[in-house]
Amino acid sequence: MNLRASQFKANARIAAQDTGLRSKVKKATGTALTKRKQTVDELPEWESLRQQGHDIRKEVVDNIDRYLRSFTDAARLNGAIVHHANEHNDATKIIYDIIRRVSANSVVKSKSMITEELHLNRMLEENGIRVIETDLGEYIIQLAGETPSHITAPALHKSKEDIARLFQEKLNISYTDDPAVLTAVVRKRLRDEFLNTRVGISGVNFACADTGTITIIENEANARLCTVLPEVHIAVMSIEKIIPSFDDLSLFLKLLSCSASGQRMTSYVSMINGPRSSHNPDGPRQLHVVILDGGRRQLAKHPAWKEALYCIRCGACLNVCPVYQSVGGHVYGSVYPGPIGSVLTPTLFDMKEAQDLPFASSLCGACTDICPVKIDLHHHLLWERREVVDRGYKSFTEKIAMAVWRWMMLSAGRVEFAGRLGWLIQKVFGKNIPAPGWTPRRRFPALARRSFRSIMKREKNNDG
Amino acid sequence: MTDNLQSLFQLRIREMGGWCEIVESLESVCALLGKKYAFDKNEIVFSGRVTKLLNGSKLTGVDVESIHPGDRREILAHAMVGITTCDGLIAETGTAVLVNHPSEPRELSLLPERHIVVATDDQLYESLNACLSRIKESYLAGSMPSLTLVSGPSRTSDIEKTLVVGVHGPKEFGVVVIGT
Incomplete structure (x- = not known):
């Protein structure tokens, strides 16, 4: 498969036939949804928390420059070295230079979607720096030479048997599909890497504009190890990770933990306030915060599409999406799959390339209902569909078909006539009239002889 | 009120796979931990x-401060138990809030096989928000140390959503609360 967003239709067609993949994805997303529901059902204030989350995220995105300045000042006051990167390439170069300056040739890394967006691992490895992914899911994906298929559960598309075979082949261990044993293997292998690697790279979940605090949530403790033990810690984030205040943290920790994993709080939350200093007795001697714009400031100016920047990357909309459940994350051909990916990829990256993604939805609205910061996801998909059409990306045949459809639908008489004509055609040629792009995967509906309106009219006349 | 908070805290920490014992005196803390962890003296490290x-x-x-800083990581990485205090217990989530402190390095709650927190019942807060506000208020801008929130043992569900405890961090997390 050529995993590009432009190939979505072709890839989805293949993935939809892969019953093995589908059962793995359905099982994993189902478990995640059940756990989330149990926790959320015990929180009567959930709806009001979502609204608060939405309002705060809106406030940040609407005033992104001010909050960015404030966070930068506060983080610098804490002793962090803050770098701003406009383009993706600027960010990777900054990170590479930091690593070279301390003459390190390897880095331990905790899970981060923004580094996926930067294709950081590939760039560092091409330049001779070994990247050690330490989140178990990311470790598995790196070993397999793949990309994550989910925002919070990168190896969701793999069964334990897949992982057992992978470990057997790549790590030279005897076959076992016991998750506990497989996990222990990774713990043992990575311990020394944590203790001896001099640079740690992490993402950021929330950055507080008032205190300069960077917050990282996790369950495994690998992010703690990556951010406490090395001499240099590089935290990578995009501008919209900022929240106004340290006081907002408990709200967002709750929203994110519940939505991502159904926990009231993840096992660990690191709130990092600068490098080793008089008030921070241990930890890295240098803390670098690399902040990527990558087209976001531009997107923040758009009256509707800016909403996609409210996202806190919980992955709940992926779990609940019937399309994601059927085809998994890889076919979207984007770092961000699922509903939020379908919304964000065309507007943040390339609408022409990703023109099919807004159509990868049944518009059922489950994503909107589950979103912890109330992003109106399915309406965004609809608005982006219009944009794709307005930009003229659709085929000539589709344009003609839609123009005819529109013309017909604008008059009751024409609808009536078309219905009768269709009924007549079905009567003469049979029910399965071939319609390219439609009937290969769907049955053409049977048309009635008389329309509802004409039956109504007749009944009324009879009564009268 | 304190009793309610205590039982809520105990419930939440158990849900996350940790444990919480409430004892009445300082001596009982030592007795409880002594009975629970029959390891070599050198395998148990606590903070100042x-x-x-x-x-x-x-x-x-052993007190972590008595260990030469150069040997600290090695010893902690092989320790069976790391014992720390905390700066707040959160009832609604079963969380211990640890503020980075000179006599309590973060490695102590991170590298050993088990992490035990010794706390007092007056450190119980109902909500995380209340505890974090209190901490923030007590530091000037730019001088707040880093914080770590611990709510359970190290865990993962990355393989088929099966819960495995003890990935990269402590396999056990427990809190001893000294009550009155």
């Missing part, structure tokens, strides 16, 4: 803040 809290009561183990 724990020594201070226990106020003369003898706990088996």
